[in-house]
Amino acid sequence: MKTVIAIIETGADRRFSIYSKDNTLPYGVIGTGDTIASAKEDFMLGYEEIKEYFKETGKEFIEAEFVFRYDIPSFLQEFAFAFTLAGLERITGINQKQLGHYVSGYRKPSAKTIRRMEEGIHSFCDQLRAVRFS
Numbered sequence: 001m002k003t004v005i006a007i008i009e010t011g012a013d014r015r016f017s018i019y020s021k022d023n024t025l026p027y028g029v030i031g032t033g034d035t036i037a038s039a040k041e042d043f044m045l046g047y048e049e050i051k052e053y054f055k056e057t058g059k060e061f062i063e064a065e066f067v068f069r070y071d072i073p074s075f076l077q078e079f080a081f082a083f084t085l086a087g088l089e090r091i092t093g094i095n096q097k098q099l100g101h102y103v104s105g106y107r108k109p110s111a112k113t114i115r116r117m118e119e120g121i122h123s124f125c126d127q128l129r130a131v132r133f134s
Contacts, residue, residue: 006043006066008036010073010105018043018068025062036078040068072114076103092120
């Protein structure tokens, strides 16, 4: 089984799209939806349909396991239930107004800002993982 990165993005229409990012597979997979969950469902349905097509036509099918990666607007929307912009500012050091621009799609973060967000969130998760209750 091949591990394949699948990118989750928010479009200008505020819908989500997912696409596989692997040029070595003899097929590509896409999915769309109003929510990330529905886009993932559509994506996996597409994967199963491609798998069935390969079986029907006698072509060799390479099984894939997908690792989902978010663009910043998709992440911020998906985890809005857990992270306020104020909380993310404290975790990442990135100004709330700037984060708001990323959520709305008004601006796109630089590669440096993306790394900063990712490192801040991972550091916060490490802190949470270390919590023990008595």
